[in-house]
Amino acid sequence: MIKEKNIAVCIILSIVTFGIYGLIWFCKINSDVRNYSNNPKISGGKAILFTIITFGIYYIYWNYKIGKVMYEAKQKNGIESTDYSVIYLILTIIGLGIVNYCLIQNELNKIATI
16 A cells, blocks of 8 residues: 655655655655555665665666656556656756655655545
């Protein structure tokens, strides 16, 4: 079950905790997407580990991939959607990864209210 989260609070907590809550939020996003898409391969811990091992390259890939997974899951569940994977990729490349968290969380919040 996806629990709706306040995006502003998540951003503020990420700033106040110097990014520590950002990692927690990242894991929660992965967990919610895994539950919604029924894709057991999605894991926040693995994503953080692979990001560290690849010096951030995996994080760029993750943002693109999570957009694709969300799009496919919404299509499979009969919800009209748009594929934001390229937008997530571009935002990550220009250094606005936190915006992706907000956009993904917004999509998850919409799903939670359905």
